[in-house]
Amino acid sequence: MTTTNACNTDGNCPAEGLLKQLSGKWKPQIFRLAAEGPVRFNALLRQLEGANKQSIAVALRELESGEILEKVVVREKPLHIEYHLSEKGKSLLPVFKTLETLL
Amino acid sequence: MTTTNACNTDGNCPAEGLLKQLSGKWKPQIFRLAAEGPVRFNALLRQLEGANKQSIAVALRELESGEILEKVVVREKPLHIEYHLSEKGKSLLPVFKTLETLL
């Protein structure tokens, strides 16, 4: 056999990519909050102690481009933006649940 | 109820800690190689293109302190050191297997 696992010859694994999409200072926490309900930019800034605009903006953009969160413009007043957990994001939840049991 | 998930009020999750223990430039790859069999310092240096001593040393130390790898002195000639996947490390494998199916 040429390979014994799901990793390719470049040394990349799907799981590594996913790991990367969720790593960083704020992304895990944003993911966790989004799992409880839609999150918003300014609210995150207040909820996540020590966080700054720039980092939150970058984290949201990356979670969105990784298709873990979805950006939704809510046409109510006040007009605002919500980030929702995508289907892919939801599919990660049981995995994390399992991880939590492994100390 | 006071909380709906396994996270505490400090904003820390067990899963986040685990994520952190496996994140970084080399740790995921070392973990993956260790899943196939014992790994060694100099061998990793050759296997992981672009890696340097320092980073490998740090990564191994952190994986060891996170109890994902175990350091084993092999009293054969030449005397050398092997890093083995621990029980905790092994328990992560099926989780990663699952992650790989989630794109």
Add this chain to the structure above:
DNA sequence: TCAATAAGTCAGAAAAATATGACTACTACA
């Protein structure tokens, strides 16, 4: 029209992660 809320961007500074190259310590073999 003015002030507030919401969601950002941008340039530059600071902090953290990684990389470089020289050096160490031990074992083994000729």
Add this chain to the structure above:
DNA sequence: TGTAGTAGTCATATTTTTCTGACTTATTGA
């Protein structure tokens, strides 16, 4: 005794990530 293999450490440099503070744009309510 000298050279090679194995597994590192250490100080310093470079790169990447994160932070700071000022600024922007659109909507809303008084």
